[in-house]
């Protein structure tokens with residue numbers, strides 16, 4: 001083969017690779033021709049409902065995290081357990097028992113199915129709803145690319161392996177995030193989502209009542225005044241599993257820097273929150289955020305959300321477009 005022929009082959013190979021690559025990518029406005037109103041429908045549903053139910057923004061944001069960390073952003077988190085398959089799904093896994101907002105996603109899905117049946121994936125709905133909900137409560141906005149396809153598999157064990165538990169230490173958080181292509185900066189920024197929302201006592205009561213693992217002892221990295229407050233007013237017994245606690249007390253509905261300020265006061269609620277102050281790298285990111293303007297946090301959080309929304313997505317002909325978000329077709 002002559003030199004010029006070889007060059008042509010090389011160029012062709014590169015061109016094919018680029019086209020193939022582009023085809024399998026998410027893009028902005030993926031539905032602009034197949035369902036032009038899709039994004040507006042999501043946005044208007046969110047604008048209609050979230051102002052009356054502001055506390056739903058938090059679980060809808062968390063939903064995207066739980067979706068993207070298990071089998072990628074493929075809406076596998078929404079699948080119900082099927083008696084026929086006799087398999088436990090991500091939903092059955094412990095971390096998901098406190099997820100909320102499934103009905104909200106179903107509400108959006110049914111409007112979209114009316115408008116253009118079988119076109120818009122549940123995975124894209126999760127991503128759009130998370131963004132629009134956070135924006136509606138005065139948080140940051142970020143561009144959401146679309147074109148994700150829905151997965152057909154949901155597996156409880158995988159949720160347990162991929163969703164970090166609240167008692168995670170720094171190195172296990174880092175390991176899980178790195179395995180999703182997210183770095184330490186993303187870990188700090190995305191944990192900033194805990195500026196909104198609530199938690200149940202079992203997510204942190206070991207820090208109050210059983211830090212030694214022998215039925216007693218408090219986590220020394222938790223501010224003792226805050227710990228006392230939690231024990232006397234909130235989680236008054238070690239087994240309380242119904243009380244709800246604001247993760248960012250006093251501003252748990254406001255997307256702001258106070259979560260990071262609390263971390264520096266040793267008032268992060270989970271061990272995983274406190275762990276972020278235990279590495280000098282992440283501690284200095286936190287200090288930069290706290291000392292910077294709110295806009296910097298918003299801009300950086302947005303970039304990390306965009307990265308999270310790309311994790312292991314299904315595109316092209318992989319997966320399917322589910323008709324109902326809780327069931328495979």
Ligand code: HEM
Pocket residue numbers: 055057058059061062065098100164165166167168173190191193194196197198199200201202203270272
């Ligand atoms: C870094 C590792 C993380 C751990 C260990 C963690 C753990 C938790 C736990 C245990 C809860 C409370 C569950 C309950 O007791 O009801 C929670 C709530 C929440 N998480 Fe995380 N999370 C992490 C990262 C994230 C990320 C990346 C996001 C989103 C970008 C997120 C968003 C939220 C939100 C918004 C809530 C409040 C939910 C509500 O109000 O119902 N978390 N998280």
Ligand SMILES: *[C@@H]1O[C@H](CO)[C@@H](O)[C@H](O)[C@H]1NC(C)=O
Pocket residue numbers: 079085086087089152153154155328
């Ligand atoms: C349930 O299990 C069956 C058989 O193992 C599998 O084919 C199916 O994909 C599973 N369903 C879900 C939702 O994961």
Ligand SMILES: *[C@@H]1O[C@H](CO)[C@@H](O)[C@H](O)[C@H]1NC(C)=O
Pocket residue numbers: 087155156157158
């Ligand atoms: C779920 O995932 C685990 C861990 O990867 C695997 O061992 C198990 O076989 C899976 N279960 C099903 C029903 O596919």
Ligand SMILES: *[C@@H]1O[C@H](CO)[C@@H](O)[C@H](O)[C@H]1NC(C)=O
Pocket residue numbers: 168169170171172
């Ligand atoms: C962090 O937690 C993991 C998993 O529980 C454990 O294997 C590891 O030893 C812990 N690392 C440190 C430094 O404590």
Ligand SMILES: *[C@@H]1O[C@H](CO)[C@@H](O)[C@H](O)[C@H]1NC(C)=O
Pocket residue numbers: 210212213214215238
């Ligand atoms: C304390 O923690 C240990 C280890 O996690 C556990 O085995 C034990 O049951 C706990 N004790 C109480 C009283 O909750």
Ligand SMILES: *[C@@H]1O[C@H](CO)[C@@H](O)[C@H](O)[C@H]1NC(C)=O
Pocket residue numbers: 239241
């Ligand atoms: C909560 O605690 C009660 C009593 O201790 C127990 O019966 C119930 O199963 C627990 N609920 C959950 C979701 O763990």
Ligand SMILES: CC(=O)N[C@H]1CO[C@H](CO)[C@@H](O)[C@@H]1O
Pocket residue numbers: 081091092096097098099100
């Ligand atoms: C199977 C299971 O327990 N699913 C639960 C997951 O979490 C939602 C929301 O809290 C519950 O409604 C489901 O029953």
